[in-house]
Amino acid sequence: NAGVMQNPRHLVRRRGQEARLRCSPMKGHSHVYWYRQLPEEGLKFMVYLQKENIIDESGMPKERFSAEFPKEGPSILRIQQVVRGDSAAYFCASSPRTGGGEKLFFGSGTQLSVL
Amino acid sequence: AQKVTQAQTEISVVEKEDVTLDCVYETRDTTYYLFWYKQPPSGELVFLIRRNSFDEQNEISGRYSWNFQKSTSSFNFTITASQVVDSAVYFCALNVPNNNDMRFGAGTRLTVKP
Numbered sequence: 001n002a003g004v005m006q007n008p009r010h011l012v013r014r015r016g017q018e019a020r021l022r023c024s025p026m027k028g029h030s031h032v033y034w035y036r037q038l039p040e041e042g043l044k045f046m047v048y049l050q051k052e053n054i055i056d057e058s059g060m061p062k063e064r065f066s067a068e069f070p071k072e073g074p075s076i077l078r079i080q081q082v083v084r085g086d087s088a089a090y091f092c093a094s095s096p097r098t099g100g101g102e103k104l105f106f107g108s109g110t111q112l113s114v115l
Numbered sequence: 116a117q118k119v120t121q122a123q124t125e126i127s128v129v130e131k132e133d134v135t136l137d138c139v140y141e142t143r144d145t146t147y148y149l150f151w152y153k154q155p156p157s158g159e160l161v162f163l164i165r166r167n168s169f170d171e172q173n174e175i176s177g178r179y180s181w182n183f184q185k186s187t188s189s190f191n192f193t194i195t196a197s198q199v200v201d202s203a204v205y206f207c208a209l210n211v212p213n214n215n216d217m218r219f220g221a222g223t224r225l226t227v228k229p
Contacts, residue, residue, distance in 0.1 A: 035219075040124075040221070045217065089158070100213050101167065108158045
């Protein structure tokens with residue numbers, strides 16, 4: 001049973017370009033979370049999605065960031081017009097249920113570097 | 116609001132030493148869940164333990180043990196007879212029911228030297 005798959009592992013973008021980060025949850029998991037980790041900091045919640053729905057985007061910056069989890073295919077975190085401050089590790093996690101207190105299964109993350 | 120504090124930024128020990136990683140949490144909810152995750156150099160976060168607020172029983176799993184004390188709002192993690200493979204960043208996290216935002220501490224980087 002494959003774990004949470006994220007790609008790419010490393011992504012380099014120049015300022016102003018778009019970054020697309022992909023996440024395939026574990027088989028049977030319909031709940032996806034995105035977190036951002038800045039250097040020497042813990043993970044910060046960004047968004048929680050179920051298939052075709054954004055449930056909670058309270059941690060997402062209001063501009064340039066968007067997320068989706070289509071009926072078919074992976075979840076996508078999209079960052080438009082990237083800036084240097086977007087450089088971070090972005091982690092995706094999935095769970096089979098929700099309601100708080102659920103164990104999250106994490107991917108290996110995507111390291112985004114903005115030049 | 117929920118908050119998790121891991122005051123120890125980095126710890127370095129020699130193999131076979133015991134080491135305790137501290138975690139202090141804040142929440143006004145009476146029902147909550149505490150977690151520890153391990154992040155090895157490969158980057159993936161590995162789940163270690165989940166504890167709910169009504170279960171203060173300490174837990175031992177091999178060389179790992181956890182001490183949950185509601186009186187001090189702490190959920191400390193001890194590794195006995197540490198090994199080089201224990202070298203990683205360890206995160207403590209807190210979540211409450213019906214909340215999608217699992218709050219993480221800043222992490223403690225543990226280095227175990229041979």
